[in-house]
């Protein structure tokens with residue numbers, strides 16, 4: 557899939573802009589605070605209806621204006637689409653696809669998918685397990701509706717059980733409801749582990765290949781799924797997973813009641829990322845961290861293509877900094893397959909660009 561052209565009106569620092577893109581590679585360069593990230597943000601919005609940076613739409617509306625419009629001409633599954641978002645202060649957001657009003661933002665995701673790499677994504681490597689779970693969850697929710705369903709059910713049960721554990725001091729009768737919650741959490745937890753373990757395996761293969769290529773064959777990346785201790789094989793069948801999750805809950809029952817926290821279940825899962833056998837979180841350099849985070853995103857894109865048949869559009873925000881020339885060359889020229897957008901601050905890195913279009917942005921104005 558690809559985005560052929562984009563129209564922006566009063567979106568962030570863009571007053572009005574129409575731009576045609578290259579089907580393969582688009583590089584947007586410019587000084588700080590000129591609108592590079594804003595442009596990628598607009599494309600991301602066309603795939604999900606929302607910004608990767610803020611919750612609501614208010615911040616997206618250009619200062620001193622009433623609302624924004626974003627429109628994209630998209631080719632997906634060999635068909636042409638026009639996706640459009642209009643958001644005005646005090647009015648309900650309007651989304652249309654080929655002129656037909658959409659009930660929800662998910663209609664946009666039927667047409668355009670994106671994988672977005674932002675500088676914040678270095679936290680996937682550097683931070684605690686929550687960031688890596690978020691990465692898995694975001695990718696899997698786009699790809700597997702059954703996973704999204706199980707995850708939201710699990711989160712609901714987890715919240716409820718946490719409330720019971722918190723309140724059972726005052727209301728000891730609540731303890732009696734725990735076995736029922738535990739069983740339902742084990743059932744949905746097993747579904748989550750089923751999908752995550754398979755995703756991690758694919759991720760390991762593809763991310764290792766991307767990292768090897770980007771580092772010129774010098775470094776080996778490994779991704780390992782870590783889940784509940786009693787689970788001996790996360791790929792095992794549903795019944796075995798449920799039994800092992802229940803066993804872990806049983807072992808932790810008293811600890812949960814006394815600490816008033818939910819200690820057992822896949823809400824504590826992690827993806828261990830290793831570089832040449834040692835923890836990337838503890839030992840990776842800046843460039844290695846960036847390469848590893850990028851490799852995970854490239855792998856998510858590859859899995860997306862394997863499952864849905866088409867590459868999503870790849871949005872790489874400020875990925876070139878801290879990379880040596882060899883790694884920069886990889887990003888510019890050797891990410892094969894679908895359409896890529898890359899932002900950077902200097903154009904002197906772009907001499908090696910073999911194919912694609914280069915845009916300059918200044919004060920919310922794009923020029924070629």
Ligand code: ATP
Pocket residue numbers: 567568569570586587588589590591592593594595615616617618619874901
């Ligand atoms: P950097 O290289 O520093 O990442 P950038 O080119 O990616 O810079 P953007 O994040 O795209 O910069 O933002 C450019 C400018 O847009 C900022 O100066 C910001 O103040 C401005 N801006 C953000 N939101 C709005 C808005 N709603 N209305 C007008 N301007 C906005």
Ligand code: MG
Pocket residue numbers: 592593594873874
């Ligand atoms: Mg930026």
